[in-house]
Amino acid sequence: MSDGGHxxxxxxxxxxxxxxxxxRMVEFAGWVMPIQYSGILEEHRAVRERAGxxxxxxxxxxxxxxxxxxxxxxSAVVTNxxxxxxxxxxxxxxxxxxxxxxxxxxxxxLAEEQFLVVANAGNSQLxxxxxxxxxxxHRAILDDRSLATALCAVxxxxxxxxxxxxxSVDLTALRYYAIAEGVVAGIPALxxxxxxxxxxGFEVFVETARAxxxxxxxxxAGRPYQMLPVGLGARDTLRLEAGxxxxxxxxxxxxxxxxxxxxxxxxxxxxxxFVGRAALERVAxxxxxxxxxxxxxxxRGIARHGxxxxxxxxxxxxxxxGTQSPTLGVPIAMGYVxxxxxxxxxxxxxxxxxxxxxxxxxxxxxxxxxx
Amino acid sequence: xxxxxxxxTKDHEWVRVDGDIATVGITEYAAEQLGDIxxxxxxxxxxxxxxxxTFGVVESVKAVSDLFAPLAGEVVETNAALAGRPExxxxxxxxxxxxxxIRISEPGQLDGLLAPDAYVALTAxx
Numbered sequence: 001m002s003d004g005g006h007x008x009x010x011x012x013x014x015x016x017x018x019x020x021x022x023x024r025m026v027e028f029a030g031w032v033m034p035i036q037y038s039g040i041l042e043e044h045r046a047v048r049e050r051a052g053x054x055x056x057x058x059x060x061x062x063x064x065x066x067x068x069x070x071x072x073x074x075s076a077v078v079t080n081x082x083x084x085x086x087x088x089x090x091x092x093x094x095x096x097x098x099x100x101x102x103x104x105x106x107x108x109x110l111a112e113e114q115f116l117v118v119a120n121a122g123n124s125q126l127x128x129x130x131x132x133x134x135x136x137x138h139r140a141i142l143d144d145r146s147l148a149t150a151l152c153a154v155x156x157x158x159x160x161x162x163x164x165x166x167x168s169v170d171l172t173a174l175r176y177y178a179i180a181e182g183v184v185a186g187i188p189a190l191x192x193x194x195x196x197x198x199x200x201g202f203e204v205f206v207e208t209a210r211a212x213x214x215x216x217x218x219x220x221a222g223r224p225y226q227m228l229p230v231g232l233g234a235r236d237t238l239r240l241e242a243g244x245x246x247x248x249x250x251x252x253x254x255x256x257x258x259x260x261x262x263x264x265x266x267x268x269x270x271x272x273x274f275v276g277r278a279a280l281e282r283v284a285x286x287x288x289x290x291x292x293x294x295x296x297x298x299x300r301g302i303a304r305h306g307x308x309x310x311x312x313x314x315x316x317x318x319x320x321x322g323t324q325s326p327t328l329g330v331p332i333a334m335g336y337v338x339x340x341x342x343x344x345x346x347x348x349x350x351x352x353x354x355x356x357x358x359x360x361x362x363x364x365x366x367x368x369x370x371x
Numbered sequence: 372x373x374x375x376x377x378x379x380t381k382d383h384e385w386v387r388v389d390g391d392i393a394t395v396g397i398t399e400y401a402a403e404q405l406g407d408i409x410x411x412x413x414x415x416x417x418x419x420x421x422x423x424x425t426f427g428v429v430e431s432v433k434a435v436s437d438l439f440a441p442l443a444g445e446v447v448e449t450n451a452a453l454a455g456r457p458e459x460x461x462x463x464x465x466x467x468x469x470x471x472x473i474r475i476s477e478p479g480q481l482d483g484l485l486a487p488d489a490y491v492a493l494t495a496x497x
Contacts, residue, residue: 024406035433036406039406039407040406040407040432040433041407041409041432041458042407233406233432233433236433237432300454301410301412302409302430302435323409323432324409324410324430353412353428
Protein backbone atom coordinates (compact mmCIF):
# COMPACT_ATOMS: atom_id res chain seq x y z
CA MET A 1 0.00 0.00 0.00
CA SER A 2 1.18 3.56 -0.45
CA ASP A 3 -0.19 7.06 -0.16
CA GLY A 4 0.39 8.19 -3.71
CA GLY A 5 4.06 7.44 -4.01
CA HIS A 6 5.47 9.32 -1.04
CA UNK A 7 6.11 7.08 1.94
CA UNK A 8 4.64 3.62 2.39
CA UNK A 9 1.74 3.17 4.79
CA UNK A 10 3.15 2.05 8.12
CA UNK A 11 1.83 -0.34 10.71
CA UNK A 12 2.68 -0.28 14.39
CA UNK A 13 4.25 -3.35 16.00
CA UNK A 14 0.90 -3.94 17.72
CA UNK A 15 -1.30 -4.39 14.64
CA UNK A 16 -2.06 -8.03 15.43
CA UNK A 17 -2.94 -7.19 19.01
CA UNK A 18 -5.40 -4.54 17.82
CA UNK A 19 -6.98 -6.90 15.34
CA UNK A 20 -7.28 -9.63 17.99
CA UNK A 21 -9.13 -7.12 20.19
CA UNK A 22 -11.55 -6.39 17.37
CA UNK A 23 -10.30 -2.87 16.70
CA ARG A 24 -11.67 -0.87 13.82
CA MET A 25 -8.54 0.28 12.00
CA VAL A 26 -8.16 3.51 10.06
CA GLU A 27 -5.35 5.22 8.21
CA PHE A 28 -4.00 8.16 10.16
CA ALA A 29 -0.92 10.23 9.31
CA GLY A 30 0.38 7.44 7.12
CA TRP A 31 -0.16 4.75 9.77
CA VAL A 32 -2.79 2.05 10.18
CA MET A 33 -4.13 2.76 13.66
CA PRO A 34 -7.04 1.66 15.84
CA ILE A 35 -9.78 4.26 15.90
CA GLN A 36 -11.90 2.31 18.37
CA TYR A 37 -12.25 -1.10 19.99
CA SER A 38 -15.47 -1.36 22.04
CA GLY A 39 -16.72 2.13 21.16
CA ILE A 40 -15.52 5.70 21.53
CA LEU A 41 -17.86 6.69 24.37
CA GLU A 42 -17.10 3.60 26.43
CA GLU A 43 -13.36 4.02 25.90
CA HIS A 44 -13.53 7.71 26.78
CA ARG A 45 -15.38 6.92 30.01
CA ALA A 46 -12.87 4.23 30.92
CA VAL A 47 -10.06 6.79 30.83
CA ARG A 48 -12.00 9.32 32.92
CA GLU A 49 -13.13 6.74 35.48
CA ARG A 50 -10.44 4.05 35.56
CA ALA A 51 -7.75 3.79 32.87
CA GLY A 52 -7.17 3.31 29.18
CA UNK A 53 -4.29 1.77 27.23
CA UNK A 54 -3.10 3.50 24.08
CA UNK A 55 -0.74 2.43 21.28
CA UNK A 56 1.12 5.60 20.32
CA UNK A 57 3.94 3.91 18.42
CA UNK A 58 3.25 6.13 15.41
CA UNK A 59 4.66 9.18 17.22
CA UNK A 60 8.16 10.37 16.36
CA UNK A 61 11.03 9.94 18.84
CA UNK A 62 14.04 12.08 17.99
CA UNK A 63 17.10 11.99 20.23
CA UNK A 64 19.38 15.03 20.21
CA UNK A 65 22.73 14.27 21.83
CA UNK A 66 26.10 15.92 22.36
CA UNK A 67 27.90 18.60 24.35
CA UNK A 68 25.81 21.34 22.70
CA UNK A 69 22.55 19.42 22.41
CA UNK A 70 20.71 21.88 24.64
CA UNK A 71 21.96 24.99 22.87
CA UNK A 72 21.31 23.39 19.49
CA UNK A 73 17.70 22.70 20.44
CA UNK A 74 17.31 26.18 21.92
CA SER A 75 18.17 27.65 18.52
CA ALA A 76 15.64 25.40 16.80
CA VAL A 77 12.50 25.52 18.98
CA VAL A 78 10.58 28.23 20.85
CA THR A 79 11.37 26.95 24.35
CA ASN A 80 14.62 26.86 26.32
CA UNK A 81 15.56 23.16 26.68
CA UNK A 82 18.87 23.91 28.49
CA UNK A 83 16.73 25.22 31.37
CA UNK A 84 15.28 21.73 31.90
CA UNK A 85 16.64 19.82 34.86
CA UNK A 86 17.65 16.26 33.94
CA UNK A 87 14.54 14.12 34.21
CA UNK A 88 12.10 16.93 33.40
CA UNK A 89 10.13 17.80 30.27
CA UNK A 90 8.22 20.65 28.72
CA UNK A 91 5.74 21.33 25.95
CA UNK A 92 7.27 23.15 23.00
CA UNK A 93 6.81 24.08 19.36
CA UNK A 94 9.09 24.22 16.36
CA UNK A 95 8.31 27.19 14.11
CA UNK A 96 9.25 28.45 10.69
CA UNK A 97 11.07 31.76 10.29
CA UNK A 98 7.73 33.50 9.79
CA UNK A 99 6.52 32.19 13.18
CA UNK A 100 4.18 29.58 11.72
CA UNK A 101 4.07 26.35 13.72
CA UNK A 102 5.63 23.29 12.09
CA UNK A 103 4.71 20.98 14.98
CA UNK A 104 4.03 20.93 18.68
CA UNK A 105 6.36 18.77 20.73
CA UNK A 106 7.23 17.43 24.12
CA UNK A 107 10.94 17.74 24.90
CA UNK A 108 12.37 15.54 27.66
CA UNK A 109 15.83 15.99 29.16
CA LEU A 110 17.28 12.52 29.70
CA ALA A 111 20.81 13.65 30.62
CA GLU A 112 23.06 16.71 30.54
CA GLU A 113 23.77 16.01 26.89
CA GLN A 114 20.75 14.02 25.82
CA PHE A 115 17.23 15.17 24.93
CA LEU A 116 14.25 13.26 23.57
CA VAL A 117 11.93 15.20 21.26
CA VAL A 118 8.53 13.61 20.68
CA ALA A 119 6.79 14.81 17.54
CA ASN A 120 3.37 14.14 16.04
CA ALA A 121 3.27 11.19 13.66
CA GLY A 122 2.23 13.29 10.68
CA ASN A 123 5.09 15.76 11.14
CA SER A 124 7.76 13.41 12.35
CA GLN A 125 9.82 13.33 9.17
CA LEU A 126 9.59 17.10 8.71
CA UNK A 127 10.62 17.72 12.32
CA UNK A 128 13.47 15.26 11.98
CA UNK A 129 14.76 16.90 8.80
CA UNK A 130 14.28 20.43 10.16
CA UNK A 131 15.99 19.71 13.47
CA UNK A 132 18.89 17.99 11.69
CA UNK A 133 19.30 21.08 9.56
CA UNK A 134 19.05 23.53 12.45
CA UNK A 135 21.51 21.79 14.77
CA UNK A 136 24.27 21.86 12.16
CA UNK A 137 27.16 23.93 13.40
CA HIS A 138 26.56 22.75 16.95
CA ARG A 139 28.34 19.88 18.66
CA ALA A 140 25.22 17.74 18.62
CA ILE A 141 23.71 14.98 16.55
CA LEU A 142 20.15 13.98 15.78
CA ASP A 143 19.29 10.30 16.09
CA ASP A 144 15.80 9.62 14.70
CA ARG A 145 14.72 6.47 16.48
CA SER A 146 11.03 6.77 15.61
CA LEU A 147 10.80 3.46 13.78
CA ALA A 148 12.91 1.69 16.42
CA THR A 149 10.74 2.96 19.32
CA ALA A 150 7.31 1.83 20.42
CA LEU A 151 5.17 3.85 22.80
CA CYS A 152 2.28 2.70 24.97
CA ALA A 153 0.39 4.99 27.31
CA VAL A 154 -1.75 4.22 30.34
CA UNK A 155 -3.97 7.18 31.16
CA UNK A 156 -6.57 7.54 33.91
CA UNK A 157 -6.97 7.88 37.69
CA UNK A 158 -5.92 4.25 38.27
CA UNK A 159 -2.84 4.48 36.01
CA UNK A 160 -0.29 4.64 38.83
CA UNK A 161 -1.82 1.57 40.53
CA UNK A 162 -1.63 -0.33 37.25
CA UNK A 163 1.86 0.63 36.11
CA UNK A 164 3.50 0.91 39.56
CA UNK A 165 3.82 -2.82 40.31
CA UNK A 166 5.31 -3.47 36.86
CA UNK A 167 8.17 -1.02 37.01
CA SER A 168 11.43 -0.36 38.79
CA VAL A 169 10.68 3.36 38.52
CA ASP A 170 9.29 4.86 41.73
CA LEU A 171 6.09 6.42 40.38
CA THR A 172 5.37 8.20 43.66
CA ALA A 173 8.54 10.20 43.03
CA LEU A 174 7.83 10.78 39.33
CA ARG A 175 6.19 14.19 39.03
CA TYR A 176 3.96 15.39 36.23
CA TYR A 177 6.16 16.22 33.20
CA ALA A 178 9.05 14.10 34.50
CA ILE A 179 10.75 11.12 32.89
CA ALA A 180 12.86 8.29 34.26
CA GLU A 181 14.75 5.35 32.86
CA GLY A 182 14.04 1.90 34.24
CA VAL A 183 12.41 -1.40 33.52
CA VAL A 184 8.73 -2.06 32.84
CA ALA A 185 7.54 -5.71 32.75
CA GLY A 186 11.18 -6.75 32.48
CA ILE A 187 11.75 -4.49 29.46
CA PRO A 188 14.19 -1.54 29.45
CA ALA A 189 12.04 1.53 29.15
CA LEU A 190 11.64 5.26 29.57
CA UNK A 191 8.64 6.14 31.73
CA UNK A 192 7.22 9.66 31.41
CA UNK A 193 4.41 11.16 33.40
CA UNK A 194 2.91 12.97 30.42
CA UNK A 195 -0.21 12.52 28.34
CA UNK A 196 -2.86 13.97 26.11
CA UNK A 197 -6.03 13.22 28.05
CA UNK A 198 -6.17 15.57 31.05
CA UNK A 199 -5.83 12.58 33.40
CA UNK A 200 -2.85 11.26 35.34
CA GLY A 201 -0.92 8.78 33.28
CA PHE A 202 2.30 7.35 31.96
CA GLU A 203 3.87 7.08 28.54
CA VAL A 204 6.23 4.11 28.26
CA PHE A 205 8.86 4.03 25.53
CA VAL A 206 10.46 0.67 24.64
CA GLU A 207 12.26 -0.76 21.65
CA THR A 208 9.91 -1.87 18.91
CA ALA A 209 10.80 -5.56 19.24
CA ARG A 210 9.41 -5.64 22.81
CA ALA A 211 6.20 -3.72 22.11
CA UNK A 212 4.01 -6.83 22.12
CA UNK A 213 5.33 -7.93 25.50
CA UNK A 214 4.77 -4.46 26.95
CA UNK A 215 1.23 -4.18 25.56
CA UNK A 216 0.31 -7.60 26.90
CA UNK A 217 1.76 -6.88 30.35
CA UNK A 218 -0.03 -3.56 30.64
CA UNK A 219 -3.32 -4.99 29.38
CA UNK A 220 -3.17 -7.79 31.94
CA ALA A 221 -2.13 -5.48 34.77
CA GLY A 222 -5.07 -3.23 33.95
CA ARG A 223 -7.67 -6.00 33.90
CA PRO A 224 -8.60 -5.89 37.61
CA TYR A 225 -9.17 -2.14 37.18
CA GLN A 226 -11.31 -2.62 34.05
CA MET A 227 -8.81 -0.72 31.95
CA LEU A 228 -9.77 -0.76 28.27
CA PRO A 229 -7.71 -0.46 25.12
CA VAL A 230 -8.46 3.00 23.70
CA GLY A 231 -8.22 4.16 20.09
CA LEU A 232 -7.68 7.45 18.33
CA GLY A 233 -11.36 8.32 18.41
CA ALA A 234 -11.48 8.62 22.18
CA ARG A 235 -7.96 10.10 22.23
CA ASP A 236 -9.45 13.02 20.31
CA THR A 237 -12.53 13.50 22.52
CA LEU A 238 -10.36 13.28 25.65
CA ARG A 239 -7.81 15.86 24.54
CA LEU A 240 -10.54 18.24 23.35
CA GLU A 241 -12.26 18.13 26.74
CA ALA A 242 -8.84 18.84 28.28
CA GLY A 243 -8.48 21.90 26.04
CA UNK A 244 -5.40 20.55 24.27
CA UNK A 245 -4.87 21.64 20.68
CA UNK A 246 -4.39 19.15 17.86
CA UNK A 247 -1.88 19.92 15.14
CA UNK A 248 -3.69 19.76 11.85
CA UNK A 249 -6.93 21.02 13.38
CA UNK A 250 -6.25 23.84 15.87
CA UNK A 251 -2.61 24.46 14.96
CA UNK A 252 -1.12 24.49 11.48
CA UNK A 253 1.61 26.02 9.39
CA UNK A 254 -0.37 29.28 9.15
CA UNK A 255 -0.88 29.54 12.90
CA UNK A 256 1.49 31.27 15.29
CA UNK A 257 1.75 30.31 18.97
CA UNK A 258 0.30 33.58 20.26
CA UNK A 259 -2.99 33.39 18.39
CA UNK A 260 -3.33 29.78 19.56
CA UNK A 261 -3.13 30.90 23.18
CA UNK A 262 0.34 29.38 23.51
CA UNK A 263 2.33 32.61 23.84
CA UNK A 264 3.49 31.59 27.32
CA UNK A 265 5.33 28.62 25.76
CA UNK A 266 7.51 30.95 23.67
CA UNK A 267 10.53 31.95 25.74
CA UNK A 268 11.48 35.24 24.15
CA UNK A 269 13.76 35.97 27.13
CA UNK A 270 16.05 32.98 26.47
CA UNK A 271 19.54 33.87 25.33
CA UNK A 272 20.49 33.52 21.69
CA UNK A 273 18.59 33.55 18.47
CA PHE A 274 16.08 30.90 17.45
CA VAL A 275 14.20 30.30 14.22
CA GLY A 276 11.12 32.51 14.26
CA ARG A 277 12.37 34.91 16.95
CA ALA A 278 11.98 38.14 14.96
CA ALA A 279 8.52 37.22 13.69
CA LEU A 280 7.31 36.08 17.10
CA GLU A 281 8.68 39.17 18.86
CA ARG A 282 6.65 41.23 16.42
CA VAL A 283 3.48 39.24 17.10
CA ALA A 284 4.06 39.57 20.84
CA UNK A 285 4.36 43.35 20.41
CA UNK A 286 1.53 43.91 17.95
CA UNK A 287 -1.01 41.35 19.11
CA UNK A 288 -3.07 38.94 17.01
CA UNK A 289 -6.05 39.60 14.79
CA UNK A 290 -7.56 36.25 15.74
CA UNK A 291 -7.55 34.10 18.86
CA UNK A 292 -8.20 30.42 19.55
CA UNK A 293 -11.10 30.04 21.95
CA UNK A 294 -13.20 27.32 23.54
CA UNK A 295 -16.90 27.18 22.72
CA UNK A 296 -19.74 25.47 24.51
CA UNK A 297 -22.77 25.02 22.25
CA UNK A 298 -25.96 26.05 24.01
CA UNK A 299 -28.34 25.42 21.12
CA ARG A 300 -29.02 22.12 19.43
CA GLY A 301 -26.29 20.72 17.19
CA ILE A 302 -22.66 19.67 17.17
CA ALA A 303 -20.08 22.23 16.04
CA ARG A 304 -17.41 20.58 13.91
CA HIS A 305 -14.17 21.41 12.11
CA GLY A 306 -14.75 23.89 9.32
CA UNK A 307 -18.11 25.25 10.50
CA UNK A 308 -18.33 29.09 10.47
CA UNK A 309 -18.68 31.18 13.63
CA UNK A 310 -20.81 34.34 13.56
CA UNK A 311 -21.42 37.34 15.75
CA UNK A 312 -24.67 38.74 14.43
CA UNK A 313 -24.45 38.71 10.65
CA UNK A 314 -20.67 38.96 10.60
CA UNK A 315 -18.56 35.80 10.27
CA UNK A 316 -15.93 36.13 12.96
CA UNK A 317 -14.12 32.85 12.55
CA UNK A 318 -14.23 29.11 12.09
CA UNK A 319 -14.42 25.96 14.21
CA UNK A 320 -11.19 23.94 14.19
CA UNK A 321 -12.18 21.04 16.46
CA GLY A 322 -15.55 19.98 17.82
CA THR A 323 -17.49 17.05 19.18
CA GLN A 324 -20.18 16.00 21.63
CA SER A 325 -18.38 15.95 25.00
CA PRO A 326 -18.96 12.58 26.63
CA THR A 327 -18.10 13.90 30.09
CA LEU A 328 -19.98 17.19 29.93
CA GLY A 329 -22.92 15.98 27.83
CA VAL A 330 -22.89 19.07 25.61
CA PRO A 331 -21.17 19.88 22.32
CA ILE A 332 -17.79 21.57 22.78
CA ALA A 333 -15.45 23.08 20.25
CA MET A 334 -12.29 25.08 19.70
CA GLY A 335 -12.04 27.64 16.97
CA TYR A 336 -10.56 30.95 15.91
CA VAL A 337 -12.52 34.18 16.29
CA UNK A 338 -11.59 37.80 15.74
CA UNK A 339 -9.71 38.83 18.87
CA UNK A 340 -12.33 41.42 19.96
CA UNK A 341 -14.86 38.55 20.10
CA UNK A 342 -12.65 36.24 22.18
CA UNK A 343 -13.62 37.19 25.74
CA UNK A 344 -15.19 34.34 27.73
CA UNK A 345 -18.92 34.91 27.89
CA UNK A 346 -19.18 36.25 24.34
CA UNK A 347 -22.30 34.85 22.65
CA UNK A 348 -21.74 33.59 19.11
CA UNK A 349 -23.52 31.38 16.62
CA UNK A 350 -22.10 28.41 14.77
CA UNK A 351 -23.33 27.70 11.27
CA UNK A 352 -24.46 24.06 11.28
CA UNK A 353 -25.81 23.12 7.89
CA UNK A 354 -28.49 25.76 7.24
CA UNK A 355 -29.02 26.75 10.90
CA UNK A 356 -27.33 29.21 13.23
CA UNK A 357 -26.83 27.52 16.58
CA UNK A 358 -26.00 29.49 19.74
CA UNK A 359 -22.71 28.98 21.51
CA UNK A 360 -20.73 30.75 24.21
CA UNK A 361 -17.00 31.49 24.35
CA UNK A 362 -15.52 29.78 27.40
CA UNK A 363 -12.08 29.50 28.99
CA UNK A 364 -10.15 26.31 28.42
CA UNK A 365 -10.04 23.59 29.55
CA UNK A 366 -13.60 22.30 29.46
CA UNK A 367 -12.67 19.53 31.89
CA UNK A 368 -10.19 19.41 34.76
CA UNK A 369 -9.54 16.19 36.59
CA UNK A 370 -10.53 16.11 40.23
CA UNK A 371 -7.52 16.52 42.52
CA UNK B 372 -30.07 -11.26 10.44
CA UNK B 373 -32.65 -8.56 10.04
CA UNK B 374 -36.32 -8.37 11.03
CA UNK B 375 -38.39 -10.15 8.41
CA UNK B 376 -41.45 -7.90 8.72
CA UNK B 377 -39.53 -4.83 7.46
CA UNK B 378 -38.40 -3.55 4.11
CA UNK B 379 -35.05 -1.89 3.40
CA THR B 380 -33.15 0.54 1.24
CA LYS B 381 -29.61 0.41 -0.09
CA ASP B 382 -28.89 3.42 2.17
CA HIS B 383 -29.53 1.20 5.18
CA GLU B 384 -32.92 2.54 6.20
CA TRP B 385 -35.70 0.19 7.28
CA VAL B 386 -39.43 0.68 6.78
CA ARG B 387 -42.34 -0.77 8.75
CA VAL B 388 -45.64 -0.30 6.90
CA ASP B 389 -48.96 -0.09 8.76
CA GLY B 390 -51.77 0.97 6.43
CA ASP B 391 -50.66 4.24 4.89
CA ILE B 392 -48.14 5.03 7.64
CA ALA B 393 -44.49 4.03 7.30
CA THR B 394 -42.18 4.02 10.31
CA VAL B 395 -38.54 4.61 9.35
CA GLY B 396 -35.19 4.07 11.01
CA ILE B 397 -31.69 2.93 10.22
CA THR B 398 -30.55 -0.67 10.37
CA GLU B 399 -28.33 -2.30 12.96
CA TYR B 400 -25.67 -2.65 10.26
CA ALA B 401 -25.72 1.11 9.66
CA ALA B 402 -25.66 1.94 13.35
CA GLU B 403 -22.75 -0.42 13.87
CA GLN B 404 -20.82 1.17 10.98
CA LEU B 405 -21.43 4.64 12.40
CA GLY B 406 -20.33 3.79 15.94
CA ASP B 407 -21.69 5.60 18.98
CA ILE B 408 -24.47 7.92 17.83
CA UNK B 409 -24.55 11.23 19.65
CA UNK B 410 -27.02 13.34 17.66
CA UNK B 411 -29.99 12.87 15.35
CA UNK B 412 -31.50 15.74 13.36
CA UNK B 413 -35.01 15.11 12.07
CA UNK B 414 -37.41 17.20 9.98
CA UNK B 415 -40.41 19.04 11.37
CA UNK B 416 -43.75 17.28 11.31
CA UNK B 417 -45.66 18.39 8.26
CA UNK B 418 -42.54 18.33 6.09
CA UNK B 419 -42.95 16.74 2.70
CA UNK B 420 -40.30 14.23 1.75
CA UNK B 421 -39.20 13.11 -1.68
CA UNK B 422 -38.15 9.47 -2.12
CA UNK B 423 -34.37 9.16 -1.64
CA UNK B 424 -34.09 12.84 -0.71
CA THR B 425 -32.27 13.67 2.52
CA PHE B 426 -34.49 14.15 5.54
CA GLY B 427 -31.94 14.77 8.26
CA VAL B 428 -28.63 13.65 9.66
CA VAL B 429 -27.37 11.11 12.11
CA GLU B 430 -24.09 11.99 13.82
CA SER B 431 -21.60 9.68 15.42
CA VAL B 432 -18.71 10.98 17.51
CA LYS B 433 -16.53 11.32 14.42
CA ALA B 434 -18.88 11.92 11.51
CA VAL B 435 -22.10 13.35 10.10
CA SER B 436 -24.19 11.08 7.85
CA ASP B 437 -27.20 12.01 5.77
CA LEU B 438 -30.50 10.18 6.20
CA PHE B 439 -32.44 9.39 3.02
CA ALA B 440 -36.22 9.08 2.79
CA PRO B 441 -37.18 5.55 1.68
CA LEU B 442 -40.57 6.80 0.48
CA ALA B 443 -42.27 10.03 -0.48
CA GLY B 444 -44.82 11.45 1.92
CA GLU B 445 -45.61 13.80 4.78
CA VAL B 446 -43.87 13.53 8.14
CA VAL B 447 -46.60 12.90 10.72
CA GLU B 448 -44.43 12.13 13.75
CA THR B 449 -40.77 12.12 14.82
CA ASN B 450 -39.21 10.24 17.72
CA ALA B 451 -38.81 12.84 20.47
CA ALA B 452 -36.83 10.39 22.63
CA LEU B 453 -33.83 10.65 20.31
CA ALA B 454 -33.13 14.23 21.38
CA GLY B 455 -32.10 13.16 24.85
CA ARG B 456 -31.14 9.56 24.07
CA PRO B 457 -29.54 9.33 20.62
CA GLU B 458 -27.91 6.06 21.74
CA UNK B 459 -31.29 4.34 21.26
CA UNK B 460 -30.36 4.13 17.59
CA UNK B 461 -27.44 1.87 18.57
CA UNK B 462 -29.21 -0.16 21.25
CA UNK B 463 -32.68 -0.51 19.67
CA UNK B 464 -32.29 0.28 15.96
CA UNK B 465 -35.58 -1.40 14.99
CA UNK B 466 -37.53 -0.46 18.12
CA UNK B 467 -36.93 2.50 20.40
CA UNK B 468 -34.47 3.98 17.88
CA UNK B 469 -37.16 4.60 15.24
CA UNK B 470 -36.82 8.02 13.65
CA UNK B 471 -39.98 9.16 11.96
CA UNK B 472 -43.38 8.22 10.63
CA ILE B 473 -44.50 9.20 7.14
CA ARG B 474 -47.96 9.20 5.59
CA ILE B 475 -47.09 7.47 2.30
CA SER B 476 -48.07 9.50 -0.72
CA GLU B 477 -46.99 7.02 -3.43
CA PRO B 478 -47.71 3.42 -2.39
CA GLY B 479 -46.22 2.15 -5.65
CA GLN B 480 -42.79 2.98 -4.24
CA LEU B 481 -43.14 0.14 -1.72
CA ASP B 482 -42.48 -2.38 -4.47
CA GLY B 483 -39.04 -0.88 -5.01
CA LEU B 484 -37.87 -1.46 -1.45
CA LEU B 485 -35.54 -4.36 -0.66
CA ALA B 486 -36.82 -7.55 0.89
CA PRO B 487 -34.94 -8.72 4.01
CA ASP B 488 -32.77 -11.29 2.25
CA ALA B 489 -31.89 -8.83 -0.51
CA TYR B 490 -30.76 -6.32 2.13
CA VAL B 491 -28.73 -8.98 3.95
CA ALA B 492 -27.04 -9.89 0.67
CA LEU B 493 -26.21 -6.25 0.11
CA THR B 494 -24.53 -5.90 3.49
CA ALA B 495 -22.66 -9.18 3.07
CA UNK B 496 -21.24 -7.95 -0.22
CA UNK B 497 -19.79 -5.07 1.77
